[in-house]
Amino acid sequence: ESGLVEDAVAAPRAIEEARELWRASDLATLELTAGLCEQLRLILEPTLATKLKGDYKTGKRLNMKRIIPYIASEFRKDKIWLRRTKPSKRQYQIMIAVDDSKSMAESHSVELAFQSIALVSKALTQLESGGLSIVKFGETTQVVHPFDRPFTSETGARVFQWFDFLQTRTDVQRLVSQSIGLFETARATGDADLWQLQIIVSDGVCEDHATIQRLVRRAREDKIMLVFVVINGVNSSESILDMSQVSYVPDAAGNMVLKVDKYLDSFPFEFYVVVHDINELPEMLALILRQYFTELASA
Amino acid sequence: MATDKSQIKIKFFTRDEDQEVHVNEAPLYVPVSLKRYGLSEIVNHLLGNDEKPVPFDFLIDGTLLRTPIEEYLVKNGLSSEAFLTLEYTRSVLPPSFLASY
Ligand SMILES: [Mg+2]
Numbered sequence: 001e002s003g004l005v006e007d008a009v010a011a012p013r014a015i016e017e018a019r020e021l022w023r024a025s026d027l028a029t030l031e032l033t034a035g036l037c038e039q040l041r042l043i044l045e046p047t048l049a050t051k052l053k054g055d056y057k058t059g060k061r062l063n064m065k066r067i068i069p070y071i072a073s074e075f076r077k078d079k080i081w082l083r084r085t086k087p088s089k090r091q092y093q094i095m096i097a098v099d100d101s102k103s104m105a106e107s108h109s110v111e112l113a114f115q116s117i118a119l120v121s122k123a124l125t126q127l128e129s130g131g132l133s134i135v136k137f138g139e140t141t142q143v144v145h146p147f148d149r150p151f152t153s154e155t156g157a158r159v160f161q162w163f164d165f166l167q168t169r170t171d172v173q174r175l176v177s178q179s180i181g182l183f184e185t186a187r188a189t190g191d192a193d194l195w196q197l198q199i200i201v202s203d204g205v206c207e208d209h210a211t212i213q214r215l216v217r218r219a220r221e222d223k224i225m226l227v228f229v230v231i232n233g234v235n236s237s238e239s240i241l242d243m244s245q246v247s248y249v250p251d252a253a254g255n256m257v258l259k260v261d262k263y264l265d266s267f268p269f270e271f272y273v274v275v276h277d278i279n280e281l282p283e284m285l286a287l288i289l290r291q292y293f294t295e296l297a298s299a
Numbered sequence: 300m301a302t303d304k305s306q307i308k309i310k311f312f313t314r315d316e317d318q319e320v321h322v323n324e325a326p327l328y329v330p331v332s333l334k335r336y337g338l339s340e341i342v343n344h345l346l347g348n349d350e351k352p353v354p355f356d357f358l359i360d361g362t363l364l365r366t367p368i369e370e371y372l373v374k375n376g377l378s379s380e381a382f383l384t385l386e387y388t389r390s391v392l393p394p395s396f397l398a399s400y
Contacts, residue, residue, distance in 0.1 A: 102380035103308070168378035205328065207306050242325035243308070246341060258344055263328055 011161035018160040022153060025118035025160075028278060036123040036282035043289045044129055044195075046090060055079035092130040092195045093147055093186050096120055097179065099202030100163050101138040101170040107203045109233040110165055115278040116201045116231060118156060120285070125151045130194075131186065134159050137175040138167025147186050172206040172268075176215040176226070183224050197225045199285070204230035204240050204267070204274075212268035225296075227288050228272035229281070240264065241274060305331045307368060309383045311342060320353070320389070322346060331369040331379055338364075342387055354390035359383060 011018075054063045059081025066080040098117055104110055117134065124132050131147030144162040145155060183196045198219075206212065219226055232240050243263040248256040271292050273284040306328050313320060322345040329341065335357055343352040357364040364371060364385070372378060 102378060103382070106380060106382045168380055170380065205308055208304050238310070238324075238326055240326075244325065244327045246327055246329040258340055260327075260341070260344060
């Protein structure tokens with residue numbers, strides 16, 4: 001059920017309208033794309049040379065373990081040198097997961113969602129970092145563009161056809177668990193040094209933070225990196241930054257007591273940023289990815 | 300549609316002339332199972348009136364809320380994806396009646 005949307009099923013948006021939307025989103029993000037691509041290149045591609053590796057006939061440093069066999073073999077086994085090899089290009093599978101639920105429309109985040117898809121997918125396509133996939137989620141999670149297909153402007157329009165922001169639930173739990181499955185399947189086709197990253201684009205309003213948090217940890221154990229871009233197209237007084245979460249917790253006597261906390265305090269994704277305007281996205285996405293990679297490096 | 304864990308984004312406002320009963324309009328994420336009593340408890344909590352709560356009534360689009368939010372949603376063809384604005388007024392109903400919902 002988490003497969004690619006059926007070609008036979010009619011997309012909710014006509015292709016002409018979707019092309020027009022793509023054109024507008026493409027235009028709005030023209031000047032930002034190259035900048036984001038450059039930032040992502042710096043973060044995603046390893047720049048440090050790898051460790052010294054053997055065995056070579058010439059090189060930078062002697063491999064001491066090879067010296068005695070070298071002498072014993074009367075200098076025939078002469079691959080005794082270590083070299084600093086060039087870093088291999090990392091291969092990525094990057095999935096953009098976009099919230100297709102009705103609250104996106106209610107919070108005026110639709111335009112920002114389309115612009116975000118256009119910006120991130122164009123930057124990643126320029127980067128040629130590996131496979132790019134796009135899924136939509138709400139009540140269900142569906143692949144609207146699979147890893148193994150190239151991404152073009154026409155692809156962008158076809159992807160836009162599948163978004164109508166009418167889903168009446170936002171099941172982030174289901175998104176994360178199905179994404180783990182999709183990544184597992186995709187990993188089978190990749191090579192050993194494959195990195196998997198999911199960028200979730202959503203208004204961030206979701207239930208049951210504790211359960212989601214457990215799934216996010218499971219994804220991390222499976223070496224799937226998750227970053228959450230909270231888009232918030234509304235004016236500041238209604239921002240998610242100011243939103244409160246109402247809950248009821250039992251007191252010592254077992255009575256349920258009202259508790260009001262900042263909504264984002266229990267937000268289940270460790271790596272998230274809040275974006276109010278498309279111009280903020282490159283900087284914010286780079287920031288959160290840099291944080292993630294810094295933490296990975298120090299772990 | 301909604302499970303017991305379902306929540307909805309709401310905000311409160313009042314036309315009361317007394318500034319003392321005005322809460323700020325920042326959104327809240329609350330269970331859809333809430334009724335008048337629970338909503339009144341939240342407003343009092345936001346006002347710092349936990350000890351001496353004032354009973355409030357709630358209106359959505361000018362209609363008095365007499366059921367859990369969830370029922371209002373179903374009746375009006377809405378889902379928990381909606382962003383509701385709830386107006387509150389000091390309750391004019393007798394306390395015995397208030398306790399029932
Ligand atoms: Mg939603």
